[in-house]
Amino acid sequence: MVGVTGPPGTGKSTLVDRLIESYRALGLRVGVVAVDPSSPFTGGALLGDRIRMTKHTGDRGVFIRSMASRGWTGGLSRATSQAIRLIDAAGFDVVLLETVGIGQSDVEVVGVSHAVLVVLMPGLGDDVQASKAGLMEVGDVYVVNKADLEGADAMVVNLLSLFRGGLRSPPVLKVSALAGEGVETLRKAIDQSRSKLASGDQGLRLRSIRGMIVETARGAAMARFASVSEAKAGRLAEQVLAGRLSLEEAAARLVR
Ligand SMILES: Nc1nc2c(ncn2[C@@H]2O[C@H](COP(=O)(O)OP(=O)(O)OP(=O)(O)O)[C@@H](O)[C@H]2O)c(=O)[nH]1
Ligand SMILES: [Mg+2]
Structure with missing residues (x-):
């Protein structure tokens, strides 16, 4: 399970889509659970996810389930947990879980993930540092997405300086999900993190x-x-x- 979290609109869904492509190219089967903060009936973002991911319809190696998180009170909703278990049981090789980074929900994501990806973008600056508990704590890998926009390098420097002197130094990678740039490097970093945890290194989890x-x-x-x-x-x-x-x-x- 790979948790993909971060503030609204940073490009999580676009990136998930790219990761699907990347894993499919390796012949792996991919399950996706996207937890959307808005209701399925009024939320534009959910519709957006569906449209973006329709290019995988017909590919039996990809299973995508979007669900609303209305009533999300910090626990993974029962429906979400069930979807995850289902995908697991169906033997998908990789499961991606997209959630909007909203404090407590991140703890839940950390609890169930073998790797947590925090997706940020240029211009978030101090917002990230000030962000509720704690995007800066949960990530195994940090992504500065939208690297095609101005300010990406500054954002990377900013993040690295936040980690300097701390206990952790997770990788910080520049990606443009839109252009598909940096996705392979990111996929490798994710897999490295997954294998670390798979080999029993719970220390990382405990630390975050x-x-x-x-x-x-x-x-x-x-x-x-x-x-x-x-x-x-x-x-x-x-x-x-x-x-x-x-x-x-x-x-x-x-x-x-
Ligand atoms: N310039 C640029 N725009 C991007 C990139 N990746 C995504 N976007 C755009 O950013 C917007 C939000 O992308 P999404 O993938 O929906 O972001 P998200 O984080 O899933 O959004 P929520 O689920 O609503 O929180 C869309 O208009 C994307 O086209 C990128 O690499 N560069
Ligand atoms: Mg999304």
């Missing part, structure tokens, strides 16, 4: 989930801090101004 716990806790602490501190900080400032309190002591009291 640990990172997500820390990020989630940090987010919760910051939220709590922000909601209680304003008035108190004002009162402490008056005391500091009056010379009754040092800055350090005021800060310590603020978080107490």
Whole structure:
């Protein structure tokens, strides 16, 4: 199972389509489950997925199932889990699971995936860093898609600098799904990650989930801090101004 996640519109479906081609060229059978955030009746994106992937209809080596995630509350919906199990049982060689990166759902994807692909694009910049727990934690491979657009190199540099000094240094690859550029390199990186996990290296998984716990806790602490501190900080400032309190002591009291 390969999880493909990332913010809306970064080109996940287009890339999945390319990966299907790549695996089919190797003679492997591919199953795809695309979890769409919008309802099947009103969502344009779902329709988009269907249209994009119609070129595989008639290919018995490809099975695609789109499902709405309305009511997705952080767990893979039962329908999604069933679809995944079905595809697994049917003996597909590769299963791709596309979801929009929305915090908690990523944890679920990490839990069931042998490789997690985080698909980003130029111009996301700080949004990515600030993104909820945590696109920066879940990926085994990072893709800067739409490399044909300006800012792709800057985005790569940005990502690499985020990982520098950290515990992990996942590959960061430039891809243009539209043009089909960089897809083979990406496929190899995915397979490398899959085989690592298949050989029992759960450490990677544990590390990324640990990172997500820390990020989630940090987010919760910051939220709590922000909601209680304003008035108190004002009162402490008056005391500091009056010379009754040092800055350090005021800060310590603020978080107490
Ligand atoms: N310029 C450029 N556009 C791309 C590339 N890949 C995808 N796109 C375009 O980006 C738009 C979104 O692509 P999708 O594949 O639907 O993106 P997605 O991440 O699946 O979107 P959601 O499922 O709605 O989150 C489409 O208009 C694609 O044609 C690329 O490599 N370069
Ligand atoms: Mg999509």
